[in-house]
Amino acid sequence: MKVTPWEVEGVVDYSKLIEEFGMEKFEDLLSEIEEPMRLMRRGVIFGHRDYWRIVEAMKEGKEFAVMSGFMPSGLPHFGHKMTMDEIVWHNQKGGKAFVAIADMEAHGVRGLSWKKCFEIGMEYVKAIIALGLNENSVIYFQSANEFVKNLAFELAAEVNWGELRAIYGFESETPLTKIYVPAIQAADILFPQLKEFGGPKPTVVPVGADQDPHIRLTRDLAARASIFSFEEIEGGLRIRSRKGNEFLKELESLNFEKKFYEGHVDVFGEKKKIEEEVRKIEIEIGGFAFIPPSSTYHKFITGLTGGKMSSSKPESYISLLDEPEEAKKKVMNALTGGRATAEEQRRFGGEPEKCAVFELYNYHLIEEDEELEEIRESCKSGKLLCGKCKKYAASLVVEFLKDIQEKMKEAEDRLDDYEVIFPKHVGSF
Structure with a gap:
């Protein structure tokens, strides 16, 4: 690995x-x-x-x-x-x-x-x-x-x-x-x-x-x-400065019980409140105070041909811009967790945990857990064969792509509703 x-x-x-x-x-x-x-x-x-x-x-x-x-x-x-x-x-x-x-x-x-x-x-x-x-x-x-x-x-x-x-x-x-x-x-x-x-x-x-x-x-x-660091102590927090001890004097304004030492300040009270107030002080004095x-x-989604789904392997993935019929073909050709023959599938059942098509259901295509479990059990029991399963998955993919592509066209007219930072000199490099 x-x-x-x-x-x-x-x-x-x-x-x-x-x-x-x-x-x-x-x-x-x-x-x-x-x-x-x-x-x-x-x-x-x-x-x-x-x-x-x-x-x-x-x-x-x-x-x-x-x-x-x-x-x-x-x-x-x-x-x-x-x-x-x-x-x-x-x-x-x-x-x-x-x-x-x-x-x-x-x-x-x-x-x-x-x-x-x-x-x-x-x-x-x-x-x-x-x-x-x-x-x-x-x-x-x-x-x-x-x-x-x-x-x-x-x-x-x-x-x-x-x-x-x-x-x-x-x-x-x-x-x-x-x-x-x-x-x-x-x-x-x-x-x-x-x-x-x-x-x-x-x-x-x-x-x-x-x-x-x-x-x-x-x-x-x-x-x-960030300027200040936090250590938990009994009843409060110990505050240190990473940028020099001179910043510790800024904590004098804290409305908590506190004790000043040469290299730190012990502050007593509700820890979350202390941390919030110290971060506010850091911002006021020009620090970042990052949390x-x-x-x-x-988990990684399995590629339709096995392995990780990768942008460098078009056959391994379904693009949101794929023609629905092209995506349907990809699903129908996908690697499954089925047995070598239909007879073996009925006898031994499939292995949905090894199936790229079942992953599509699990990660993307089916929202209701009950429906997903029904497909899983039907596969494992041998009642559901790969051909029928793929056809259903392909139909859901086609339906999804038609919907998302229509919404992507509509999104072009809605960009002004969002705060978008665009490059200013596209095409001039």
Whole structure:
């Protein structure tokens, strides 16, 4: 098993990933979430970091954000739709959505022209709007977002070459553009917490497990770039300054019991309230006061031909822009968990856990859990044969594509309803 931001190989053991990457099991939080989305209910979202912050914000009706991005190196497909669905769900639960079109990465790492990045990127913009993103959102192209680029420069000062090499395996031949990408992505993730966009707030980043190195690095950078740090003590918090002890005197205005020491301040009272007030002070004196970003991790969707669904293999995925009849053919040719013959299928039953078509049902096509379980049991018992199952899946895909493509056309006329940061010089590079 190999799982990195640029490469996934072998059979992925998600339990092992949780252990190796130091994630937390998502199922442990599931009972705390009101009306969880299907990817949560079905274990497709399997891990998290600090998602309790988001659960708490949703329960208390407090401000939070959801942020993720898409590299426009290929057309949006069902693999991207999974992340879009997660963004839209959080957005509809009250979170402000921040959607990045990673044109800088596509241009610098994949070599696409700026014009091509914009053209493909707009398909992602229309797709997520068509899937239900509401106006409580910011959509932007990296190259056009001065806040992100300036923040990336600030964050780059907090990480060195040795650390990047250890995390990403960069070598002496690695282009500087690719080396700079982690700083840009960290800036994307922390962008929702800038004071110009409401200041520090819990922010969740839904991603595949291969993107966890970016999350871990960003969580570290969020702490390093902020002035104050927090340690729990009995009855309160211990506050330290990463930028020099002279900043500790700013905490004198805190309306809590406190004790000043040479290198820290102990503050006593409700820990959440103390942290909120300290972050407000940091913002007032020009700091970032970032809250470590939360994250959720979803399983990889299997390509229709086996392996991971990949933009570089058109036969492995269904694009949201595919002609419905072409998508139907792809489904009918998909790898299944069926037996070699219909007779064996009836006798031994199928294996839905090994079936790319069943994954389409599970991840995308069927909302009701009861219907999904009926298909699963019919497959395992041998009552449902692959041909009939594929035809039903193909019909659902055709219906979905016709609907989403119509809504994407409508989205073109609704762009003015959204805060979108467009590149200003498309086509002139």
